[in-house]
Structure formats: structure tokens, C-alpha cells
Amino acid sequence: MKELQFDSAVIGGGAAGMAAALELSARGLSCAVIEREDELGGILMQCIHNGFGLIEFNEELSGPEFAQRLEEKVRSAAITPFCGATVIEVEDNGEHKVISCVSGAWGVIRIKARAVVLAMGCRERNRGNIRIPGSRPAGVFTAGLAQRLVNIEGYIPGKDVVIIGSGDIGLIMARRMSWIGCKVHAVVEILPYPSGLTRNIVQCLKDFGIPLYLSHLTTNIYGQDRVEGVEVTPIENGALMFDRSFRIPCDTVLLSVGLVPENELSRSLGIDLSPMTNGPWVDSTLMTSVPGVFACGNVLHVHDLVDFVVEEARRAGSFAADWLAGRRKDKELRVKAGSNVRYVTPGRLDPARDNKLYLRTLIVKNDAVLEVRLNNKTVRSQKKSHVQPSEMISFNLGPSELAAARESPDSVLEVSIL
Template identity: 55%
Template sequence: MKIRRIDVLVIGAGASGLTSAIKLAEMGYEVSVVERENTLGGILNQCIHSGFGLHYFNEELTGPEFADRLIGLLPDALYLAPNATVDRLIDDENGLGALVFSPESGITRYSSRAIVLAMGCRERNRGNIHIPGSRPSGVYTAGLAQRLVNIEGYIPGKDVVIVGSGDIGLIMARRMSWVGAKVHCVVEIQPYPSGLTRNIVQCLNDFNIPLHLSHVVTKINGNDRVQSVEISPVSREKERGPGSFTVECDTLLLSVGLVPENELTRKFGIAMNHETSGPKVDSRLMTSKPGVFACGNVLHVHDLVDYACEEAERCAKGVDEFLRGVAPETGGPVVSGANVRYVVPGAYNPGSDNRFYLRPMIVKNKSRLSVRAGEVEIYGKNLPHVQPSEMVEATLSKDALKACSGQTLEVRIE
């Protein structure tokens, strides 16, 4: 077994991992990035549509272009280990670190003063939403279908139904249409779309693909390959009732949500946040394990890569402070209040400006974001429209936070 000693180990070379690694290397730390694919850039590589980078690079890029920009920023001193999988995190007499498997170098024990978790997320699948029926081939998560089409050059099938109006599902509706498949419809359980509005317009409306809101797939038929699916309006009985219909198709794509990929985190005993499925973090984005930080989709699922990169930069700052022994000023917890599913991070530091990302629970026009310490509103902003699929950002000034130091902040949408 080989041993590698470094300052910071970054796990995952997607947008968040690369961004935090770049920033940390720029600060002069010795950084290693471990990545299980043999390419850098993570999921960006298969997102060949545009719409990335408007905030972070101030121009519209495709996913691979965005990844290339980041890769271009990588300093030479950075040690990259592609095709390498972290088996587990460890904390023993050799300090904090990880065991890493790779075909080229066998098993390497990394010892580092800090770790950045940037493993991203994975897709929810058929089992998670238990669609009844048979188990033929032709049922794919939208991301897998995207990989097959955009990287491998294969089309999953010719007649497609898509479950879930999340962004990947919408993007795939357009992509499948472009390669000559017929997308019959998109089925969404909620009474509102769960993807970005621009994607509904550009990926469904422009292609005349019907969106069935408040509907679910209640059965998959076919023994070898999918032959048809039954679609029903949502009802309390969960059965095929009035309004149900059958669509003949050979492919069912599932875009039914993403889950932060925290197997390593959980096994290491890090405290988890059940609202985000990511680790609990303090104002520096440090988890319950001193020296272990998290950013990007492993922390909570972001809408835009630009936000994930911004968060990764903040994470790098947090790591730097930790390594320099700068303790954050004592602030207090930040909790989600009315109509807020979660807020990240779950703590604030009155020593600097603090940025928070939160996820609304409701669809509403003319709403207001309010952050309160007790009954006193310390921050507020009007939001023309909120919906669960669009994350909300709030930056609280150092001065506002100083005033309420020690108190719990509650974030609500009203």
C-alpha cells in the first residue's frame, strides 16, 4: 500500500471539486483530487446543452465548455488521480485521510489535514418511487439515457414517455426528439412543473410535447421490452381510476429527483441533515468531523452549476481558515421556518458576510423571504415568484449578523 501526504484531499472532480481544488491550490496548499471516472468535469461532460456559466463565467456555455474552463484553470502543482475510487474515509494514528483504489497504483492511503467532499449526487430510480408493473428493459433514469446518447452515441429507444418534469427529464425530451425518437408525453405528479421555466418552454412547448401535471405512471407493461405504460391522474386511491390512459412506448425515462451521494460520508459517521440528505455543515461548510468539508451537490442538490461553484469557493475559504487555525466567530444556528424545505448552511458566522441557499416548499407569486432572530426581521427581500425547483439565495451582511449574535435565525417564505 502506498502512502501520500498532502494538505487537502478533494473527492470528486466535478464542478465543485475542481473549483475548490483550484482555489485551495491558488492559496498555496498541496492538493490532490481523486476522481473515479477517467475524465475530469463529472456530469458536465454529458450536458452538451447550453445554459451554463451565466453567473460564474458571465457567458453562456455548454456543460463540456464549462468543464474545460475549469480544467484550464487547474494549476500544474495540483495532483490529479483519475480512475481512482475512494473506498472509505479514515481517521487513525496517521491522521485524517482516505483509502483509494486504482488499477494503476493499487491501494493508496491518502493522509491530509483536510478533506473536501464533492461527490455530487445520483438519480432516484424506479425502486425509489415504486412504479408497479413488470420489469422489462427500456426503463432508464434520464441521466443514464443522457450518458448513452451524448457520450456513447446510442439512443435508448424510439417511443418515449418521461416521468418527472425535472430539468434532466426536460432536456432529455428535447434531446430524444432531436435524435428522431417520438416523445409522447411528460408525466408530473405535482400540480406544477418541477424544472426551470425556461426548460419547459424550450424543451416541451417548442416540440409540442404534452405535459400531464398531477399524473403518475401506474403500471409498466411488457415482458422483454417496455410495451406500454398506464398513466393516471393522482388520486387518493392510487388506483387506475377515471381519466387513466395507456401510451404505447418502448422506453420510459425517469427524472424523479436527485439524491446527494453520501455513502462515504455516512459510513464515516458524519452527522446528516435529513432535509437535504447531505451532511450538516457549519458556516464554513465544515461537517461534524473537524477537517472534513462539503460543497456542491453532495451537500444539497443545486439547480445551477454556477451556484455549486460559488459554494465550492466558499468551501475553499473555510478550509483555509481551518488550516490556519482561524476559528469562526460564534454565531448561532440557522433553521428553516414556514414554507422553506431547507437552508444551507445551518449556522452563521457574524465575523463576515454570509451566503445561504434555501429551497422553497411552495409555488407562489409575490412572496417575501424573511430572516428573523426571534420576532425581529434582520433581513428581508421580495421574491416575484417562488417554486420548489428554483433555489433562493440570501446574503446577510456582517453587520446584520453581528446584531443578533448568539441567537437562532429562522428563514421563512411568506
């Protein structure tokens, strides 16, 4: 068994993991990045469409191009990547975390590090998670798996496609499947509004004449050996209108019904999870409930843009470096999701410095207002021309707005969308 020691270790070599490692290395700390795939890049490697990096590089890049830019920096920094190594356990032994990985090339590796950044990304919800009735034929895939089959493995999963859920991966795959000669018959969405970004609705559905059925539920999947069709039922005032159900023949169903942070390692380490984000609960320094363990990117909460992932990951790396340098946080105030807010992260803020917050709303609204209240007094009231659940909102709060929290020990900040 190989045993190694580093100042810090990052689990996951996607955009978040690479960005966090670069920050740790820039602060003079030795850093290992452990990635289960054979190369760095994470989910970006299968996203061959463009639209990445508008904020980070002021350019429109494909996913692999974006990953390559980060990887080149990682390779020229004092960072040790372990690719093809899957982390199976992380133990907290007080001064050190001990990370156990298995790798085809090296067998079992044990890496000791004083700080760990979790950057394991997220996984797709599947048919079992949403309990679609019907038989169990072949031909039902998650949209991300279909994307990998088409873009990396070079297989076409089917010819006549229905997509369930209007998340971004499903929308991107509607366009991709059309480009490779498949017929995409419909995208079926249970909610009255799309779950994906507006730009993807336009560029991936409207431009290809693919119908989007909002407020429709997939009530059956037919077929014995292979999918033969789906039954779709309209929803009105919360009730299923079975008298208006219709059937769409198809041989392939792609599911794009949400992503969930990859929590197995976090759970085994005893990290507190947030029921709102489904990822680890973190404080103002992106540190989890286990001291010395930080989290960023899609393992913390599901992001829509990689630019935000990289920004957050840099801060996680920087906070981990501060922690290793012995800096401990001062007094923090608690953050609470108010009206029409599904979640706001992080769960604590430091009133003495600038804090970045990310939130997702529960509503679709034009002319909305982002309202921030500290101890029941409004400290920010900011107009938002349009809000919707699929578009993450980010904002900064600094010492001047949080001044009152420095005097009052049990301060609470509440963020609402009105």
C-alpha cells in the first residue's frame, strides 16, 4: 500500500477541484487532487457544446476547452494529480484526514492531509427517484448518461426520443440528438415553467421545433424488451386530466429530472447535510461541520454555470489555506431562507468582511425584489427584472450592511424574493 502526505487534498478533479487546488498551491501548500476518471475535467469533458467561460475567460468555450485551460495551470503548478483513483473513505484522525483510494495503477493509496476540499460534483436523479409507472424495458437513460454515450463513447442510444424533465442537460441533449439524426418528439415537464435556462429553451427546443409540454406528467412507460412509447397526462389546478392523456411512440426515454450532490463520502465522514441544498452545510468560510473539511462546486449545491463553480472553489481553496495558516473565524451570523427562497448558501456569514451568497428562488416573476433583512431590519432591497428557479442568483454582502451583527451576538439574516 502506498502512503503519502500532503498539506491539503482535493477530492474530485472537475472544475471545482482544479480551481480549489490551484488556490491552495498558489498559497505555497502541497496539494493532491484525487480523481476517479482517467483524466481531469469532470462533467465538462462530455459537454462538447459551447457556452462555457463567458465570465471566467470572457470567451465562449466548449466544456473540454474550459477544462483544458484549468488543467494546463494544474499541470504547471506544484499539484499532484492522482487520476483513475477512487476515494472510498475519508477518516478524521484529529490533526490529519486520512483518505483511502483505490486505483488500477497503484492499488490502495492512503493520503494524509491536514485540510481536505470536497469537490465530488453531483449525480443525476433517475427513474426510481421519480417513480414513473409502467414496465421496465430497455431504452430509459438519464440525459447525462446519454450525453456521455454520444459524445465520449460514440454510441447512439436510440432514434425516437422523448425527454422527461426540462433541466438543462435534457435540453442540451434534445439538440444533440437532433443533430445526430434522431427525432426528438417532445420534452415533458411537470412544472408550469421550464426547469432549464431560457437560453437553452430557445437554442435547443425552439430552434429545432421540439414541443415542450409544460404542466404535463409522464404517467406510463410502455414496452416489453424495448421502450415503445410514453403516456403523457395534462395537469390542471393540481389534478391529472386522465381523459386528455395521450401517447407518444418512441424507442428511447431520456430523464432530465434534477441533480443531487454526491454525498456518500460526506455522510461517511459525519458531515451535517443541508435539507435545502442536499449538500453539506457550510459556514462563512465554506467549511463543513467537520473542521478542516471544505466543500465547493456541485457537491455543495447544484450550479448552472461553471464560472460560478470556479469562483466558489477558489474561495474554498483560499479559506482552506487560511485555516491551515491557523486563522480561525470570528463571530458569525446565521442565514435563513425567507419568502420564496428555496435555499441560500452559505449558512453563516462573517460580518467583518465581504461575503458571497448564492440562492435559488421558488418562483417565476418579473419585476421582483431581492430583500435582505438583518434582525428584522431591511439592509438591502434590490430590483431584479426577472427571477426563476433555474437561474441561480448571487450577490455580495459587506461589513457596512452587516454592521449591526457585530454588536448583537445572535443575529439572523433573512433573504427573500418578493
